[in-house]
Amino acid sequence: MAVLFSRPQSLTDTPFRYCPGCHHGLAHRLVAEALDELNLREKAVGIASVGCSVYTNEFFNCDTQQAAHGRAPAVATAVKRARPECFVFTYQGDGDLASIGMAETIHAAARGENISIIFINNACYGMTGGQMAPTTLPEQKTTTSPLGREAAREGNPVDMMKLLDALEGPAYLSRVVLTSPGKQAAAKKSILRAFRAQMKGLGFSLVEILSACPSNWRMTPVEALHYVDEVMAKYYPPGEVRVAKEVLEG
């Protein structure tokens, strides 16, 4: 009997503890499949961050370190330089990566550190109960922008792709959504390209995943999918932003 679908080796048996309709679980699975396909599990050191994905270290079946809030790129930088033969990736939320850890993100990217970052943008601080993040959209209501985000009051959102694209260091930058099986397949392709960039020693790679957080968006999982496609993806257009040509070679 042929096995058509099974748990990736790069995931442990620990059940996910995410809300119904949350995209963290889907993203984990795609990352794990990419690790499996590229035979990276045994070389990998995954860096968990602080947010709903803080337990990533329990879910990925490889060596892991759990970083302080926002510092995963600094931790990953050092792990990669300490053990260049390892494959080093971080898994970070938008509060973690684009707010408290902005400096670490930008500088790891600018230096062209040979690490890969999975960036889960759900336009809010999921774990602490849905506060405004730098990525929170115009007019989006959160527990700390209860009237809806307004530039004059809460300031403007941050588009990480635009910021990172201004730097020389990144070899691969891509933004994806997970709102249909086809888009999930495309997302995995991006993750594979990001990982290959590191394997080829090309420098910094990052995949931004626009992710649903139904609980804090006060939506059903289906409503949240529509919100990702119709609101988030309009403001943060998906697509490859930077592809060093060597990423595609070989």
Next chain:
Amino acid sequence: MKDQVELVSGNRAVASGALDAGCRMYFGYPITPQTEIAEYMSAVLPEMNGVFLQAESELAAINMVYGAAGAGRRVMTTSSSPGISLMMEGLSYLATAELPCVIVNVMRGGPGLGNIAPAQGDYFQAVKGGGHGDYRTPVLAPWSVQEIYDLTRTAFDLADRWRNPVFILFDGLLGTMMEPLRTREPIPERAAPSWATTGIFAHGANDRAPRSIYTLHMPEGALTEVNRRLQAKYREIAREEVRYDEHFTGDAEILVVAYGSVARSALQAVRVARQQGRKVGLFRPVSLWPFPEEALHALSEKVRKILVAEMSSGQMLEDVRLAAAPSCKIDFLGAMGGELIYPGTILSRLQEE
């Protein structure tokens, strides 16, 4: 290279001590009066196949130390007071994850941006915690360029022995002054410890279970258990790693207690006072944590009076008070904001007796 004597600064001695202890990874951010350490490391580490990285901030630097230590490498960062403050969250994580590393604070005047003159105002921060939660780090306080080198080497061994960050604390006076330094045979970097996240494939151990370095302990009782284990370790460290130095204490009636550069002024004052026939001695804590409380207590029962001399408003003073016998009178001679304590000042206090 063996038994070579060089004339170098305290800052250089830190770098040499670390390199000779097999440390090949350094992360730091410039800040006076210790930037020389980073400059030296940036010149020599690449040639030694090591890693020098100028971090974007001390926040990044300490978290790079976390990553490298977790990956099983010998690693050091150095900074001065304001930069060390920025590292405190990271230090708490390092202590909780039990990652060995060495952190050097070449203290300057504070609080705030303060100034760049020598001071000892960071004693509380280093000795009593600094970051959040119930953790401890051994703190070593050298008083000469030679001892900076020696204790830097010791610090790496302590860090490994106890799986704990170790602090080296001295002021900018010691960091920038030059003295002869006799280095010892360098050792190669030790192999990665058995808990390090080296990748499952490392060293041919393809089938080992994944390893994780983490500090979140949410299940009921888990964090209490972690704390109990840490406290048990700290009690052992407190028993086994006490270090101090005594001069003329045998028949002393007055005891000066001082550490770091101030202890040098104190020794000078004590020598002159001895020539004048005064029965005075010097007690110098070398480990500030664990504080040498038993040895100091024993002396405090014999002397009439203790004079604590310290370039702060009285931080170590509190530990001396806790350690000393209740009957012992304790005086204080302080200096703040980068003021030095000269031998003459201590001597006049001793002559007041």
